[in-house]
Amino acid sequence: MAGPSPPTPWHVTERLASLRGEERANGLRVLGVTVFYAIEVLNYRGLSLGPLELPRVEGVDTTFHAAATALAVAWMAVAAAVLVAVKNRIFPPALKYLSTALDLVLVTAVLTLADGPRSPMLVVLFLVLVLAGLRLSRGLVLFATGGAALGYLFLLGDVLVRRPELAVPAHFQITTLAALLLCGGVVYAILAEVRRAVDVYAALERRPTPKDEAAP
Amino acid sequence: MSAGVRGCPTCGSGNATNSPRCWVCGAVLGTAPEHSEVAPAILADDGSTRALRIAGWSALLLGLGFTALLIAVQLALEWPGLLVPYALVVLVAFVALARTAWVQIRRRPAVATAAAQAGPPRAGVSGVDVAQGIALGLAIAIAVIAGLLLLALAGLVIFFLICLALLGGMQLH
Numbered sequence: 001m002a003g004p005s006p007p008t009p010w011h012v013t014e015r016l017a018s019l020r021g022e023e024r025a026n027g028l029r030v031l032g033v034t035v036f037y038a039i040e041v042l043n044y045r046g047l048s049l050g051p052l053e054l055p056r057v058e059g060v061d062t063t064f065h066a067a068a069t070a071l072a073v074a075w076m077a078v079a080a081a082v083l084v085a086v087k088n089r090i091f092p093p094a095l096k097y098l099s100t101a102l103d104l105v106l107v108t109a110v111l112t113l114a115d116g117p118r119s120p121m122l123v124v125l126f127l128v129l130v131l132a133g134l135r136l137s138r139g140l141v142l143f144a145t146g147g148a149a150l151g152y153l154f155l156l157g158d159v160l161v162r163r164p165e166l167a168v169p170a171h172f173q174i175t176t177l178a179a180l181l182l183c184g185g186v187v188y189a190i191l192a193e194v195r196r197a198v199d200v201y202a203a204l205e206r207r208p209t210p211k212d213e214a215a216p
Numbered sequence: 217m218s219a220g221v222r223g224c225p226t227c228g229s230g231n232a233t234n235s236p237r238c239w240v241c242g243a244v245l246g247t248a249p250e251h252s253e254v255a256p257a258i259l260a261d262d263g264s265t266r267a268l269r270i271a272g273w274s275a276l277l278l279g280l281g282f283t284a285l286l287i288a289v290q291l292a293l294e295w296p297g298l299l300v301p302y303a304l305v306v307l308v309a310f311v312a313l314a315r316t317a318w319v320q321i322r323r324r325p326a327v328a329t330a331a332a333q334a335g336p337p338r339a340g341v342s343g344v345d346v347a348q349g350i351a352l353g354l355a356i357a358i359a360v361i362a363g364l365l366l367l368a369l370a371g372l373v374i375f376f377l378i379c380l381a382l383l384g385g386m387q388l389h
Contacts, residue, residue, distance in 0.1 A: 007241040012227050015240040027272075030279040037283055041290060062294065069290055073302070076283055080309040083276065087316045089232055089239040 009202055010195065017136035019091055022099065025131040026082045029103070032124070033079065036110075037072040040065070067113045071106055078102050096135045100144050103128045108151040116159040117152070117168045122176070125151060126183055133187035141191060145184025152177060266321065273317045280313070281360075288364070307357050314353025 044065045046056035082099050085091065107124045114121055125148045132144035156173055159166040222233045226243035235245055284306050291298050 007227050012229060012240055016229060019239075027276060027279075030276060030283075034279050034283045034286075037286060041286060065290070065294070069287055072283065072287055073305075076280060076287075077305070077309065080280060080313060084312050084316050087320055089235065091239050 010198060013198060014136055015091075018093075018096055019086060019089075021131075021135035022082065022086050022091070022096055025099070025134055026079055026086065028127075028131065029075070029079045029082075032127070033072055033075045036121070037068065040068045040072075064113060068110070071110055071113075075106050078106075096132075096137060096140050097143055100128065100132055100140060101147060103131075104144070104147040104151050108154055111151075111155055112158055116155045116163065116166045117173070117176070118166050122152075125180060129180070129183050129187060133191060136191060136194070138188055138191045138195075141184055141188045145181060145188075148180050148184070149177060152180060269321050273321065277313065277317065281310075284310075285360075303361070307354075310357055311350055311353035314356060315349030318349030318352055 040060070042054055043057040043060045047054040078099065082095070085095060104125075107121070107128060110124075111117075111119050111121055129141070129144050129148055132140045156167075159168075222231050222235075222245065223229070224231055224238035224241065224243055224245060227238060227241040229238060229240040231238055231245055237244055288299065288302065288306070291302055
C-alpha cells in the first residue's frame with residue numbers, strides 16, 4: 001500500500017517562509033506595541049527633562065489611558081503566545097490567520113478609541129497588510145485585505161453614529177479604502193510572481209544539463 | 217542532555233526531536249525515510265548561530281520586558297489593585313518564554329545526513345532543559361519583583377524622612 005505522497009516543493013517552501021514570516025512579524029509586533037504604548041504614556045503624562053519638554057496632550061484622559069493600557073496588555077499577551085508557539089514549532093496553518101485577525105481587531109479597537117479615521121494610527125492597517133505578505137501566503141493576503149477594509153468601514157460607521165465631528169470627507173474615505181485594496185492587490189501580485197519564479201526555477205533545475213546527456 | 221533538531225525523512229525540514237509529526241508535511245517522525253534523497257541542510261535548520269539566537273531572544277525579551285514594566289508602572293500609579301493579577305499573567309508568560317528561549321539557545325545543529333536521519337531517534341528536550349528554563353524565568357521574575365519592592369521601600373523611606381524634616385521645621389517655627 002502506497003504511503004502518503006510527499007509534499008510539493010512549493011508546499012515546503014511556503015510553510016518554511018510562513019514560519020520565518022510569522023517570527024519576523026511577531027518581532028515587529030512587539031516593537032510596534034512598545035513604541036506606540038510608550039508614545040501614549042508620554043502623551044498622557046507629558047515629559048519634562050530640562051530642555052526636553054513634551055507637554056501633556058489634550059484629550060488623552062484617564063479613560064483613554066486605561067483602554068490603551070488594556071489593549072497593550074492584550075497585544076503583548078498575543079505576541080508572547082505566538083512567540084512560544086512558533087519557537088516550539090506549534091504552527092498550524094490557521095495560526096497566521098488568527099494572529100492577523102487579532103492584529104486587525106486590536107488596531108481597529110485602538111483607532112476606535114482614538115480619532116477614528118482621522119487618527120495617524122490608520123497607517124498601521126497598511127502595516128498589517130504588508131506583514132501578511134511576509135508569510136508568503138496569498139490566502140492570508142486576501143484575508144488581511146478584506147479584514148483591513150472591513151475595519152476601516154467599521155471606523156467610518158462608528159464616527160457616523162457616535163462621533164459625527166470626527167467624520168472625514170467622502171473623497172478621503174474612498175481614497176483610503178481604494179489604497180487599502182490596492183496595497184493588498186500589489187502584495188498579492190508580488191506573491192504570485194514569487195510563486196511563478198519558484199516554479200520556473202524548479203523546472204529549469206529539473207532540465208537535464210548537456211553533461212548529463214553526454215553520460216552513457 | 218541538550219535539545220536537538222531532527223530532519224524530517226519525507227521533506228527534510230527541522231523538527232524538535234520529541235515531535236511525533238513533522239510540522240511542515242505532517243509525516244510521522246521516527247520511522248524509516250520513505251524517500252532516499254538527502255534534503256538540503258537549509259530545510260533542516262534555519263542556519264542561525266548560537267550568538268544570533270541569543271541576540272534575537274535578548275531583543276525580543278527586552279522589548280517585551282520593557283513594555284511589561286511600563287504597563288506595571290502605569291498600573292501602580294493609576295490602578296494599584298490590578299497589579300496582583302497583572303503580575304500573575306506576566307509571571308506565567310515570562311516563565312514560558314524563558315523556558316522556550318533556554319531550550320532554543322541550547323539547541324544543537326540540525327541532523328543533515330541520510331544516515332543520521334535513518335538512525336534511531338534521539339531523546340528530545342529533556343526534563344533538565346525544561347526545569348532549567350523554568351528556573352531561569354522564575355529567577356528573573358523574582359529578581360524584578362524584588363527590585364520593584366526595594367524601589368517602593370526606598371520611596372517610602374524617603375517620603376517618611378521628608379515628612380519628618382517638614383514636621384521638625386514646623387515645630388521650630
